[in-house]
Amino acid sequence: MSRPEILFPLFAGLETLAGVGPKTAQNMAHLGVTAPRDILFTLPHSGIDRALRETVSGADLPSTLTVEVKVGAHHAARNRGGAYRIHVEDAQTSFQLVFFHGRSDYLGRVLPQGSTRVVSGKVEMFDGIVQMVHPEHIVSVEDVETIPAFEPVYPLTAGVTQKTMFKASRAALGLLPQLGEWIDPNQLAQARWPDFAAAMTSAHTPVSMGDLAATSLARTRLAYDELMAHQLTLALARASERRVPGRMSVGDGRLQRKVRTALEFAATGAQDRAIDEIAQDMAQNVRMNRLLQGDVGAGKTFVAFMALLVAVEAGGQGVMMAPTEILARQHLEGLQPLAESAGVVLEILTGRDKGVERRAKLAALAAGDIHILVGTHAVFQADVYFADLRLAIVDEQHRFGVRQRLELGKKGADADVLVMTATPIPRSLALAQYGDMDVSVLDEKPPGRKPIKTALVSTGRMDEVVDRLRAVMAEGRQCYWVCPLVEESEAVDLTAAEERFKRLRAALGEGVVGLVHGQMPAAEKDAAMARFQAGETGVLVATTVIEVGVNVPNATIMVIERAETFGLAQLHQLRGRVGRGSAASTCLLMYQAPLSEAGQKRLEVLRETEDGFRIAETDLQMRGHGDLIGTAQSGVPRFRIADMERHTALMAIAQSDARKLLADDPTLETPRGQAARALLWLMRQDEAIRLISVG
Known part of the structure; x- marks a missing residue:
């Protein structure tokens, strides 16, 4: 399929525009402008009343x-x-x-x-x-x-003047073809948006400052077009994934009932809802591709285990992957009692398994004698075979690339995939990043979880904090002490952690303080964690290696040094390491005075709420989506007109519109489907065009 002829002029060389020579064209490339189409998507950012x-x-x-x-x-x-x-x-x-x-x-x-x-x-x-x-x-x-009575002002780069941009944009507007309408007619009527060409012309010929606002009808329409193209691309990816046949895994509930009977607590409504959504997906004959998003302590592991039991009830096996050995062992410890109550065989496989022991595990796995396997990326190795893998659960999406997700799928040709993340993602980002997946959200805390008290303390009061630790340890409780992140290098991080370790050891006594940092060999790190988990050390000094998933119910104090240097989401994750037992817990955010206004606001949000979604939304507003996830590697698109913070609601409408359009017209053959194809070409979503099913 090639680009429709009607769009050729918009994708021609820039020199085809009046007033643009080879040198100017070269300079314009610095603005990301390489064709007349790009000039149209470079909107004026202010205006001059003339x-x-x-x-x-x-x-x-x-x-x-x-x-x-x-x-x-x-x-x-x-x-x-x-x-x-x-x-x-x-x-x-x-x-x-x-x-x-x-x-x-x-x-x-x-x-x-x-x-x-x-x-x-x-x-x-x-x-x-x-x-x-x-x-x-x-x-x-x-x-x-x-x-012009009101002259638009364009973003510039060296060697490109306002006059050049003005002239080039007028010339590019002259090339706009009349395109079919790709937006749902009801949506268009309700929003009172102009058609694409009219919106583009109006955005480049503002008559007042109001026309330059992101909320103007023309700009909102163009932002929607960008979001719609992006969501169509994700929906096409999802549809092509949906065409991957899956196995129908229908559970009869017998093992799940045993586990529920053995539990001291009832599942939350959110947990039950997520379990139902996952079970329904698994019962379909297409491959599940679902994201389970839960806040710190919302009980994702329980939901994951119930999903694994559906696979076992259906006569198959399940695997749960963790990014590190520590987390894999922790999943094993947490799930072992549940597995015993259900009478299923649970095993672990990590890089540590060698020789006879490893061979025995692999044989049991291939024979189907192990029902559920917990492991690290060691389960990807070529000699690992499952008798009948039905469900693969991947913990912490951002530590695993899409490639590993697919490799895991190969172990069971049509295994369902469930991705778990403990990072609450603001809705707009979830739509942009995981729009091709179905999302289940755990937004309730299980009963009996004590709120964590959060306090702000300046670094000048270090001695008081150390006294507090001494008192807490005297009661038999444990503490985490997280050292500041030093951007320059890991070596500096290391010195910061080692210095703090020495000072706390001098203040609190030999043998009661442990140390974990990123530079340690894995075995030493695991040993230090194990001593802390066993209660042999009372204080664990750490760099952020402990942020995800570590579970020590006896730890009730979390000290985060230079908290103002951390991102909000990270602070929220770190705080979630305490408050896991029955005792009241505290998180002390130590900051270096004076705090900047933004720093103060970030720390205050943490003090006020434990709602990870609210914290993530605030983080997004304060930092912008680029910083939040490092746009370069996150797979989040960079839009030229749409703004993810401002246009969350539009993104949600675009997603349902795109999915509905493809459900009604999977091959995009109707007049509106053809218009949507033109939109994809216009927005440079060439890869998406290849995904349009050919009948």
Whole structure:
């Protein structure tokens, strides 16, 4: 399938536009502009009022003004590089036009004495004299129409002027074809949006500041077009994934009932809802591709285990992958009692398994004697075979690439995939990043979870904090102490952690303080964690290696040093390491005074709420989506007009619109389907076009 001919002019070289030569075209590439289409998607970011007025008298100076003047005497510069001045009069007053390096032959031609001209430029007061320096426009009265009453101002780069951008954008607007409508007619009518060409023209010819607002009808429509193209691409990816046949895994509930009977608590409504959604997906004959998103402590592991039991009830096996050995062992410990109550065989496989033991596990797995396997990426190795893998659960999406997800799928040709993440993702990002997946959200805390008290303490009160730790340890409780992240290098992180470790050891005594950091060999790290989990050490000094999933119910204090240097989501994750047992827990955010206004606001949000979704939304508003997930590697698109923070609601509408369009017209053959194809080409979503099913 190739680009429709109607769009050819928009994708031609920039030199096809009036006023754009090879050099300018080269410079425009720095703005990400390589074709007329890109100029159209580079909207003006502000505007200048150039409406003709009677006089400069009474205007608030400095300001840009447009007036009709009678040209008076010319005063050439006295010295080289001095100012060339021309006396002019408008309807009420006189002022000067000033040109530096002005050439008298040129100025005599453009502004002959005694003529009437319209001039437009910045007027200011200098030494008591009103002057307009280097007018931007000088035209005869007949040509006054060539000065826009409200002139759009474009983003620029070296070697590209406003005049060039203005001229190029007018030329590009002239190439706009009349395209079919890809937006749902009801949505279009309800929003009162103009058609695409009209919206584009209006966005480039604003008549007031209001037209430049992101909320103007034209701009909202164009933002929606971008989001719609993106969501169509995700929906096409999802549809092609949906065509991957899956296994129907229908559970009879017997094992799940045993587990529920053995539990001391009832599942939350959110957990039950998620379990139902997953079970329904697994019962379909297409492959499940679902994201389970839950806040810290919302009980994802229980939901995951119930899903694994559906696979076992259906006669198959399940695997649960964790990014690190520590987490894999922790999943094993947490799930072992549940597995025993259900009477299913649960095993672990990590890089540590060697020789005879490893061979025995692999044989049991291949024979189907192991029902559920917990492991690290060691389960990807070529010699690992399952008898009948039905469900693969991947913990913490961002640690696993899509490639590994697919490799895991190969172990069971049509295994269902469930991805779990403990990072609450703001809705707009979830839609942009995981739009091809179905999402289940756990937004309730299981009963009996004690709220965590969060306090802000300045680093000047370090000694009080150490005294507090001493008292808590005397009661037999444990503490985490997280060292600041030093951007420069991991080596510096290491010194920070080692220094703190030495100082706390000196204050609290030998043997009660442990240390974990990123530079340690895995075995040492695991050993230090194991000692802390067993209660042999009372304080664990750590860099952020502990943020995800570590579970020590006896730890009730979390100290985060230089908390202002961490991201909100990370602080929220770290805080979630305490408050896992029955005792009241505290998180101390230590900051270095004075705090910036933004730093203060971030830490206060944490003090006020434990709702990870609210925290993530605040983080998004404060930092922008680029910082939040490092846009480069996150798979989140960069939009030219749409704004993910501002247009979350639009993104949700675009998603349901795109999915509905494909459900009604999977091959995009109807007139609206054809228009949607043009939209995909227009938005450079060429990969998506290849996914359109061919019947």
